[in-house]
Amino acid sequence: MQQIFNFIFKNSNRLLFLLLLVVSLLLTIQSHSYHRSKIISSANFFTGGIYEKINNVNEYFSLKAQNEELAVENARLKSLLFNTKDTTVIPTLDTVRGIKKTDIIVSKVIHNSYSVYENFLTINKGAAMGIKPKMGVINSAGIVGIVDKTSKNYATVISILNIESKINAKIKKSNHFGSLVWNGKSTGFVQLIDVPRLAGVRKGDTIVTGGESIIFPENIGIGTIERVYTDDITHYYTLDIKLFNDMTNLGHVYVIKNKDAEEITNLENKNKKDE
Numbered sequence: 001m002q003q004i005f006n007f008i009f010k011n012s013n014r015l016l017f018l019l020l021l022v023v024s025l026l027l028t029i030q031s032h033s034y035h036r037s038k039i040i041s042s043a044n045f046f047t048g049g050i051y052e053k054i055n056n057v058n059e060y061f062s063l064k065a066q067n068e069e070l071a072v073e074n075a076r077l078k079s080l081l082f083n084t085k086d087t088t089v090i091p092t093l094d095t096v097r098g099i100k101k102t103d104i105i106v107s108k109v110i111h112n113s114y115s116v117y118e119n120f121l122t123i124n125k126g127a128a129m130g131i132k133p134k135m136g137v138i139n140s141a142g143i144v145g146i147v148d149k150t151s152k153n154y155a156t157v158i159s160i161l162n163i164e165s166k167i168n169a170k171i172k173k174s175n176h177f178g179s180l181v182w183n184g185k186s187t188g189f190v191q192l193i194d195v196p197r198l199a200g201v202r203k204g205d206t207i208v209t210g211g212e213s214i215i216f217p218e219n220i221g222i223g224t225i226e227r228v229y230t231d232d233i234t235h236y237y238t239l240d241i242k243l244f245n246d247m248t249n250l251g252h253v254y255v256i257k258n259k260d261a262e263e264i265t266n267l268e269n270k271n272k273k274d275e
Helices: 002-010 012-031 033-061 063-082 261-274
Strands: 102-112 118-123 136-138 143-150 155-162 167-171 177-181 189-195 206-209 221-230 237-243 252-258
Touching (some): 118 143, 167 189, 177 237
Antiparallel strands (some): 102 252, 118 155, 167 177, 167 206, 177 189
């Protein structure tokens, strides 16, 4: 305590000067609107800068949560699109079971292979969330693959970069169909084979999922035609398709749950047995 008194006594002149300076500034600010506005503006600038920095830090640490929210919202929007042919019409629920024909399950890729001939993905949702084999998997850019096996909390997905993969696809402008396969060469390209020669095709045309599949809804983006050539054996067109997706960099994905898929499959299998 004695040291505090000694400090005040030794610096009394300076402290008195600072006190008078502060008082004079306060009186000036109070009596002159111009000076008051300048001080307030400066204070707002200073505190605003601090708040902005704090907000930037908070936004950085909340990016994961925001990405999760965006993924859920994208899934909801895709579900709406898949359940209506006319996007201007509000989709209605199935009056029999009270659910949409197509539901979306949000998941995330936790493992991704793309450097071998038979590539697979692993996602962090499984049977507990209703995921089953042969469900389609997409993301915001286009198709990703088809569910292969499931456990309670995880599932493996056959990537479109798998030489065993075969998916129904079509040329968007003409509706000519073919089979989407991968020749094992490039992670950025797949091939559409068995396209009839009468199909008018050119570089840059868009390729989308076809309507003959119960795995994927129709018209999901796949890529654009990069090269057209004729198969020497079948004499059909083979098209090199540049993928919309970067299959080497996958995050959130959406598993497509079609409630009619099992019924359609059972009916088709029954027909095959009767033949």
